[in-house]
Amino acid sequence: MTSETDTRPAAQTETADAAAHLVAPVNEASRARLAGNGLDYRVVPVDGEGFAPWLQVVARGFQDGERSDEQVAASRERSGYRRVTGVYDPSAPMAESPVATIASWIGQLTVPGGAALPSCAISAVTVAPTHRRRGIARAMLEGELGAAVSSGAPLAMLTVSESTLYGRYGFAPAAASASWRIETKRATWIGPRPEGRVDFIPRERLRELAPALHERVRLRDAGEIDVPGSHWDGFAGTSPTAEKAGEKRAVQYADATGEVRGLAIYSVKENHDDFTKASVRVGYLLAENDDAYAALWRFLLELDLVAEVTADELSVDEPLRWMIADQRAARVTIRDHQYVRILDVVTALEARRFGAPGVLALDVADVLGHASGRYVLSVDADGRGTVSDWGDGGAPEGAVEVALGIEELSAAYLGGVSLATLAAAGRVRSTDASAAARVLAWHTAPRLSIWY
Template structure:
């Protein structure tokens, strides 16, 4: 399946310019008042290794070896790296806080993508907490993105309560599945084509192209940086337990590769017929590939349970097994979104129904505050302009914060639900919800 992206997309020149951009001056000055130095880190410079060690410490990982540093350096060129340094610290070359970002693309409803600032590697050393460092970094990165004309920021989070104060909201949830395989019993399709084992290196080669074919079909997905595929496949020199991963592909009746999956198996030493399979990653181009790969994984010999994470909240798999109670599904927040430019963000996506919404948007950071008129036609395309003077007949007024608008942006939560929760005010939230809705739940199949 191949789809043309509507709207502006990120060019390589755009990405390079964002990487090379200066740190935010307002945040730099604020941190300087506390004796801290806020500056960019270079992948090729001597400051990269200390920056990487600080990131590892922040996520409670072990110290990085020279081999780890070299491998990370080789695959970090796409990112903009920033650190906060304390000249008075005993190890002053190591930052006390870190943040990374890059210009990517976020899939939105309607097989379209919008340029987005992806944020990652946010850490603050426990020795320097409650000094406004995280606020300075995140607000600085958002200002840098807004100055670059990027309509949206996005991130996946370890600490979910931190980011709402900056306007981020959980916009695409993920589901974790635990399936009792013998109880499940496959009743789904049995496509033509075949499933075969392949080398992990082959999967690494095939995955980027396949992902590009399918990523516009689900809102919430992103264009995956190349180094992430090495992490999945375990094809870096520093990959741990890479040999535990097994790779398979599905080819259709014409011989074209339509699906890929990686999985591991954990043996049960008390009962060798009750091993556990963990699905590391599954990528399917079309319903046949999806069904064939899942059937293979659920019918593996000597396996009693299958585990999988980062799935959609409306997986077709639920309707492909005879006993839905064989699956225990846990849902959690995953892909966070923050709109920076309301007209640019809304005009890229498609909408669930025609209508006119008058959006009164508040934004504590000032990026997106304003009154906007969203007019959606019968084809689901929206046009946004400033709401001035009398509103058109039939316009539904909605008052909400940027966090709430960001939450509904991908169609992952109904505006009516947020209104019932006291997060949105409108005289007709159901009508507004129909406009902002989408027929398929958003998803994001990776962490970043």
């Protein structure tokens, strides 16, 4: 869910998959389907005249204001890495503006065990209210998944504004996020007090340090991705079109050797009725190790004249809960966040690690046909899996049989939900759901610390 275009991650290596996806034409089946309804589905060159109207429609779709010429120019400059497409109605009064938009790129998704897989990241999905219920969203989403398959991406991913829209395309919430609201006076810090120091730094310095620090830690948590560069400008308020950038304050944590191991950006809102009860909103906190995590959170919770600290896109299993004396001082709201869609079952499963050894016979249904099949997953004592064809016969001796849709397999893929839970919900059938759940489990909760 991104209403702005984003710069390419500086550390992302050019790959054949990413390059092929960037220049891919629109899906022919989707193009023909929309043409039958009098609509034109096409790629929008970022350096062409059509980009500005496309961007204005994206802004409108996300309830944002009209973009200025300066903002359009800045977005155009940062958009070369994304495949931008739109659907046009030649009979509309503003025929140069699309009635629907979508953008995508090949990013890197961290999976359990610390590997990263090329994944088609989908963003900027809008359909004008004047053109709903005409099959436009379906044509675009199916077209984008087809392009991802053609470029060799084994996964697709997105963050969503409306959570009910994407299950029909095989996407499932795979990594939830937590929003925290903490009463600071009640919380009381009881966590570690590391050596090292927290210091204020210019926002520009945080923007300079953040990409490399994130690259050092993103393989630690399943669900994280390589962050598009303009997200760092957004967090730090360093883009030329940033609004209220001066309200943001940046700090760093350096360990006892002087190495920067953590960064945070936050803003303060005064309480004019009681100046001792300001509120702090944490825009982003990035910690390379436990010391950096503890030092930055302690700093934020012990700020003077602050009664409340809020933060979003946190893990559902934050260590912070065990660093405050009164856990009830924190009100935590959980919601779906990172959605995943498996396109290549063999590549996806063989890339991740697993929680226990075992053999699963997976009968996977996929209404779009990308991942349908019968697979045997064999996991060894080290948690490494290999996938073979089940074939038409019975399951291998000793295998646990699991029948599920691609949506359910995608939901469980990062370890964010147990197959036993999905079975209890009637979403999965298995000869031994508990045993299957132990195999697919992972010991840490997946997370994603940004929107895209």
